[in-house]
Amino acid sequence: MSLRDVLSPYTAWKHLFEAPVTIKDPIGREAAERYRGFHQNDLSKCIGCGSCEDICQNAAIDMVPVSDPKTGDSGLRPMIDYGRCCWCALCVDVCMTGSLTMSNEYTWVDSDPDAFRFTPGVDLKSWDAEEKGYKRENNERRLTGTHRPEMGMLEPEARIASFGEIVHGYTRAEAVIEADRCVECGLCVATCPAHMDIPDYIRKVREGDYEGGLKLLYETNPFSQTCGRVCTHACETACAAVHEGDAIAIRWLKRDITDNVPRERYFDLISKPDVPETGKKVAIVGAGPGGLTTAFDLARAGNEVVVFEALPKPGGMMRYGIPEYRLPYDVLDHEISVIEKMGVDIRCNQRIGTDITLDQLKKDHDAVVLSLGLNQGRSTRVPGSEEAESAIDLLRRITAGDKVPVPKQVAIIGGGNVAMDIARSMARLQRQKHGEVGVTVTALEDFDHFLADDEEVEEAREEGCVIYDARGPQEIVVKSGKVAGLRTWKCKAIFDAEGRFAPKYDASDEMVHPAQMVVEAIGQSADISLLGAELTEKLEWNRGRIRIDQNGRTSEPWLWAAGDLVSGPDVIHAVADGHRVAKSVSAMLQATRETH
Amino acid sequence: MMFNLKTDRSQYPQPGPDGKLEIDLETGKYLKLWQGPNHPGITGNMSVELTVCGDEVVAGKTHVGYLHRGFEKLMERRSFIQVFPIVCRVCVPEPDFNEYCYAAAVEELAGIKVPELANWMRTLILEMGRFNSYMMFLGGISGALGLGVVGQWMTYVRDLMLDRFEELTGARIYHMFILPGGVRGHLPDGFAGRMEEVLRTAEKYLADVEKVMFRNAVYKRRTKGIGVIDPKLFEPYGVTGPNARAGGVAKDLRKDAPYLVYNELDFEVQTGKDSDIHTRVDVRYRDIHQSIALIRQILQKMPKDGPVMAKIPNVLHWQIPRGETYIKGESSRGEYGYYLVTDGSGYPRRINVRGPSYTHAMALLEHLIPGTNISDVAQLMVSLHTYPPEIER
Amino acid sequence: MMKDLIAKLKKHYKLTEPDYRRADLTFVTAQKDELRSLLIALRDIEGFTHLVLLTAVDWLEEGLFQLTYMLNNRAANRTLALRVMIPRANAVGDTIHDLWPTAETYQRELREMFGIDFPGSPRVNDEFILEGWTDMPPYRRDFDSLAYSLQTYRERPGRVTHDPREHMKKALYPDQKPEAAK
Ligand code: SF4
Ligand code: SF4
Ligand code: SF4
Numbered sequence A: 001m002s003l004r005d006v007l008s009p010y011t012a013w014k015h016l017f018e019a020p021v022t023i024k025d026p027i028g029r030e031a032a033e034r035y036r037g038f039h040q041n042d043l044s045k046c047i048g049c050g051s052c053e054d055i056c057q058n059a060a061i062d063m064v065p066v067s068d069p070k071t072g073d074s075g076l077r078p079m080i081d082y083g084r085c086c087w088c089a090l091c092v093d094v095c096m097t098g099s100l101t102m103s104n105e106y107t108w109v110d111s112d113p114d115a116f117r118f119t120p121g122v123d124l125k126s127w128d129a130e131e132k133g134y135k136r137e138n139n140e141r142r143l144t145g146t147h148r149p150e151m152g153m154l155e156p157e158a159r160i161a162s163f164g165e166i167v168h169g170y171t172r173a174e175a176v177i178e179a180d181r182c183v184e185c186g187l188c189v190a191t192c193p194a195h196m197d198i199p200d201y202i203r204k205v206r207e208g209d210y211e212g213g214l215k216l217l218y219e220t221n222p223f224s225q226t227c228g229r230v231c232t233h234a235c236e237t238a239c240a241a242v243h244e245g246d247a248i249a250i251r252w253l254k255r256d257i258t259d260n261v262p263r264e265r266y267f268d269l270i271s272k273p274d275v276p277e278t279g280k281k282v283a284i285v286g287a288g289p290g291g292l293t294t295a296f297d298l299a300r301a302g303n304e305v306v307v308f309e310a311l312p313k314p315g316g317m318m319r320y321g322i323p324e325y326r327l328p329y330d331v332l333d334h335e336i337s338v339i340e341k342m343g344v345d346i347r348c349n350q351r352i353g354t355d356i357t358l359d360q361l362k363k364d365h366d367a368v369v370l371s372l373g374l375n376q377g378r379s380t381r382v383p384g385s386e387e388a389e390s391a392i393d394l395l396r397r398i399t400a401g402d403k404v405p406v407p408k409q410v411a412i413i414g415g416g417n418v419a420m421d422i423a424r425s426m427a428r429l430q431r432q433k434h435g436e437v438g439v440t441v442t443a444l445e446d447f448d449h450f451l452a453d454d455e456e457v458e459e460a461r462e463e464g465c466v467i468y469d470a471r472g473p474q475e476i477v478v479k480s481g482k483v484a485g486l487r488t489w490k491c492k493a494i495f496d497a498e499g500r501f502a503p504k505y506d507a508s509d510e511m512v513h514p515a516q517m518v519v520e521a522i523g524q525s526a527d528i529s530l531l532g533a534e535l536t537e538k539l540e541w542n543r544g545r546i547r548i549d550q551n552g553r554t555s556e557p558w559l560w561a562a563g564d565l566v567s568g569p570d571v572i573h574a575v576a577d578g579h580r581v582a583k584s585v586s587a588m589l590q591a592t593r594e595t596h
Numbered sequence B: 001m002m003f004n005l006k007t008d009r010s011q012y013p014q015p016g017p018d019g020k021l022e023i024d025l026e027t028g029k030y031l032k033l034w035q036g037p038n039h040p041g042i043t044g045n046m047s048v049e050l051t052v053c054g055d056e057v058v059a060g061k062t063h064v065g066y067l068h069r070g071f072e073k074l075m076e077r078r079s080f081i082q083v084f085p086i087v088c089r090v091c092v093p094e095p096d097f098n099e100y101c102y103a104a105a106v107e108e109l110a111g112i113k114v115p116e117l118a119n120w121m122r123t124l125i126l127e128m129g130r131f132n133s134y135m136m137f138l139g140g141i142s143g144a145l146g147l148g149v150v151g152q153w154m155t156y157v158r159d160l161m162l163d164r165f166e167e168l169t170g171a172r173i174y175h176m177f178i179l180p181g182g183v184r185g186h187l188p189d190g191f192a193g194r195m196e197e198v199l200r201t202a203e204k205y206l207a208d209v210e211k212v213m214f215r216n217a218v219y220k221r222r223t224k225g226i227g228v229i230d231p232k233l234f235e236p237y238g239v240t241g242p243n244a245r246a247g248g249v250a251k252d253l254r255k256d257a258p259y260l261v262y263n264e265l266d267f268e269v270q271t272g273k274d275s276d277i278h279t280r281v282d283v284r285y286r287d288i289h290q291s292i293a294l295i296r297q298i299l300q301k302m303p304k305d306g307p308v309m310a311k312i313p314n315v316l317h318w319q320i321p322r323g324e325t326y327i328k329g330e331s332s333r334g335e336y337g338y339y340l341v342t343d344g345s346g347y348p349r350r351i352n353v354r355g356p357s358y359t360h361a362m363a364l365l366e367h368l369i370p371g372t373n374i375s376d377v378a379q380l381m382v383s384l385h386t387y388p389p390e391i392e393r
Numbered sequence C: 001m002m003k004d005l006i007a008k009l010k011k012h013y014k015l016t017e018p019d020y021r022r023a024d025l026t027f028v029t030a031q032k033d034e035l036r037s038l039l040i041a042l043r044d045i046e047g048f049t050h051l052v053l054l055t056a057v058d059w060l061e062e063g064l065f066q067l068t069y070m071l072n073n074r075a076a077n078r079t080l081a082l083r084v085m086i087p088r089a090n091a092v093g094d095t096i097h098d099l100w101p102t103a104e105t106y107q108r109e110l111r112e113m114f115g116i117d118f119p120g121s122p123r124v125n126d127e128f129i130l131e132g133w134t135d136m137p138p139y140r141r142d143f144d145s146l147a148y149s150l151q152t153y154r155e156r157p158g159r160v161t162h163d164p165r166e167h168m169k170k171a172l173y174p175d176q177k178p179e180a181a182k
Helices: A003-015 A051-055 A090-094 A156-160 A172-181 A187-191 A198-207 A210-220 A224-230 A234-238 A250-260 A263-269 A289-300 A329-340 A358-364 A391-400 A417-434 A454-462 A529-538 A571-595 B071-076 B080-090 B096-110 B116-144 B148-169 B191-214 B217-223 B277-301 B357-368 B374-383 B388-392 C002-012 C032-044 C103-114 C145-152 C164-172
Strands: A039-041 A061-065 A076-081 A100-102 A281-285 A304-308 A345-347 A367-371 A410-413 A439-442 A466-468 A471-479 A482-495 A501-514 A517-520 A559-562 B031-035 B047-053 B056-063 B323-331 B334-342 B348-354 C019-022 C025-030 C050-059 C064-073 C078-087
Touching: A003 B191, A003 B217, A039 A076, A051 A061, A051 A090, A061 C164, A090 A100, A090 B080, A156 A417, A156 A454, A172 A198, A172 A250, A187 A198, A187 A234, A187 C164, A198 A210, A198 A250, A210 A224, A210 A250, A210 A263, A224 A250, A224 A329, A224 A571, A234 A250, A263 A329, A281 A289, A281 A358, A289 A304, A289 A329, A289 A367, A289 A559, A289 A571, A329 A345, A358 A367, A358 A529, A367 A571, A391 A417, A391 A517, A410 A417, A410 A482, A417 A439, A417 A454, A417 A517, A439 A482, A454 A466, A471 A501, A482 A517, A559 A571, B031 B374, B047 B374, B056 B357, B056 B374, B071 B080, B071 B348, B080 B096, B080 B348, B080 B388, B096 B116, B096 B323, B096 B334, B116 B148, B116 B191, B116 B277, B116 B323, B116 B374, B148 B191, B191 B217, B191 B277, B217 B277, B217 B374, B277 B374, B323 C019, B323 C025, B323 C050, B323 C078, B334 C050, B348 C050, B357 B374, B357 B388, B357 C103, C002 C025, C002 C032, C002 C078, C025 C032, C032 C064, C032 C078, C050 C103
Parallel strands: A281 A304, A281 A367, A304 A345, A367 A559, A410 A439, A410 A517, A439 A466, C025 C078
Antiparallel strands: A039 A100, A061 A076, A471 A482, A482 A501, B031 B047, B047 B056, B323 B334, B334 B348, C019 C025, C050 C064, C064 C078
């Protein structure tokens, strides 16, 4: 033992007069910039999807009602129990909107334990506006996917050469990636008119259980193949994923299920339920999505259902309005054959008023459902418009295989999806006949307020259509009895101060679009002449529309109305209507059965 | 030895025919003495049940279970992301090993490749954690010997490192920063500079420790030649880390089975010869300096930019195919590892945490205790550097 | 190197197809009655002197416990994990405390947490972590830890949560479920 070893420890004394290193009053000590302290929630951003609750392994979060639910927002907000929270910030990382963050505040003393259970953003706290605290790096959501795989499509060159289907559908790998992104919050379900079980069937895609998925689809929608292709997918606007990145491709995933079940398997999977025959008979007028959905439901409930269709084939606007390159006919045929398998008797070429009367239907059946499509085009009524073609009529003739005139130059009036449909259909026909495309679309709206879907516009352009925005039709130029062009003025405003339709034009900005055919695609209406004068007189009306109750029943107890006629041109709305009407008809039939 | 008094061993228990000691408490010759679960000479919440005869310990049994939280079972009921906030809690002083091992195990079975920068960050964090764990160790061993001031200094230095943890990870103790797929963020601006200040302060205090502890006659007397582990015991008793290195076996997974970016770093395995308490502390003391050097090296060599997170599946329904793996690393106490078994579902089938204390504080300690003096049990225990939560998880 | 070793071992022992997880980590299933001699061969001839861990995995659905004996050869940087499958009912393993004294602790834990007995292992029936535990061994898959905690601890009163989808349905379209739906 050396003397040094005895003395050396005394060097510790040199610290004797140093200032203490301890913090005197730690309450209020500011934490680091990234510190994970008490939560903050931006209520206007939060959509109440509950992903934060799902991920919390401590079950510290409850979703509590704070505001009324609306599209894409459940109105619920996370309430946090700090007796459980472990400050892991997984809730912040997973948050679908970035609304949930953390402040760097952590020193808070209170003798009431319940004070430590509150709803950030609702129960105001001093740190609500604190900039410092844990945020996701670059505000990136990394725990769930943000972008959808790109959908495989035909190249424009290949597209324009035929009416073949453009969209390939996802590969299995793509479908799995896309289905994986869904957080199963179910916000979209409320927005879907038919309230399809979206998160559940997306799960089926993930699990690869396509047959189970198909059964689930048919519980709410007998037109899933169609909707999987052409649905207006309002659900996707309500999707939780839309706030940071792409909405889940709900429509494509639905299609993925329908594409992956072999056609013959449909008939085994969607079998008619074993219910006793009711002995009741229902007539349905119009074999569109609404009418056929009603027929599907009522037939499955044991009723005898006959569908009367004026055109040669069933499907309504799905067949005669939507071009084949978006919805191939064989898909539709197969879809309808599943419905027929339920015992639905579809009689085509049966025009009401001509081939059979409504009175007759009423006599032979216990209930009649009118499910009429919007099959009449509206006219611009500009000079020369009597020489114009109607888009909807033209589309029908193309589908029917009629010979339609295909001039080298076609001008189209309108900027909605129907305008794009006819533009692209005519482009294909021109390409077949002349080897080149000569379609000009003139829309009243400017590109910032365009009506057609973006991808429709983009694809039409890729296919060679020329699109002018903010052009108002003034005249269809007719020379020696033949259409020679379309004269348009620049449109400065569409609506007046009161919001009424009253377009204003700049006459100095005039264009004449040379064309040997002008097509009007500015809206459709239903042909209600088939009701006949007597019934028209008897029915109650509301601003030109048949007055119905919320279940589609008219003022006549035996008559219901559904489909585009009542809710506008959209397959999924028609399906939802169809279900509602079927339910209402069923209830009436049930009631009469019980009283007799 | 200064006082080499002969002891009359006749009063000590004699082994029976089966080689086991026969201890009859009724004779009044023996006393049961509990060290812990609350005792300054115990690391964490555990206790050693000593049987003493005079001031000599004739038998010892380790008791754990004071903070069993059933972590491994809990994890089987958590999705793969939900396990992440739990793992760090298995070990307070050096939580990051749990985060790393778990994340790496999940990544391996799920087939995820972690970005390079994330591996550097992970290495940095593990070295920072090692440093802090050693700070607690130095405080503990000095405390066990009544040198309270070293404990105070080390607590201070550890706190400075916790400040760096706080600014980097957002938390001081349970960092929850190494996420399956990478790490949660980049270095804050100016981090290296502030880290350098901490390291300099640490070096200053460590120099004081050198003077106050290592050059302390009492300390030397009470640690040299005491608590010797025969290197022959290393394999039978699963001894790893500094405990083995102090006995001349250069076991260090950073070299033996390089993980993360250790292959790209210059360092040497610190070893000693005597395998006693003094050497074990000395090896760790040198390892602290090595960690300091490694932290400097990492900060200097790591890529300046790049992603820190790989793309991972939607964590809310993350399923991992059936498989099993074992990920290990060299913690401040020795081999730390996670054995993960998956069954294709969204939950782990089994997670087993392999902590070095499991062997060191149980079978090994019980083997070393007989024949020691009561007053040496504390520093013997502490010198093994064990943390009970690893034992009972 | 692992492939060679396995090929060599296969000459004398029944082993299943190995899972070469990484260059330095292999899993293989061995026969229970050959375990001991395998372990000795690995330890004394092949340099696998370090028992990394010994634990169990409960394959409840298959009625089996998997015992995992993980061995490491430090010089070669190779880890070999031997799996031994034993029936869950009256589960008994062979003690290896005489090969690695530290195995005693593992076996005590397995006895307590999984109910796997290791006759002859010192103090195998001593309480290890649990004290006064009377329920089934808690690390078995069929021990329901959630039910246990619900029984044992009190939930904080007043907590209610809402499922977004159900909540929206109730508020926006309470009874609109189509006819065909279940
Ligand atoms: S995850 Fe975000 S958006 Fe969704 S409920 Fe929680 S805080 Fe709101
Ligand atoms: S920080 Fe972690 S524990 Fe706390 S509420 Fe969020 S997810 Fe739950
Ligand atoms: S599709 Fe979108 S809104 Fe619907 S459940 Fe999935 S994430 Fe939620």
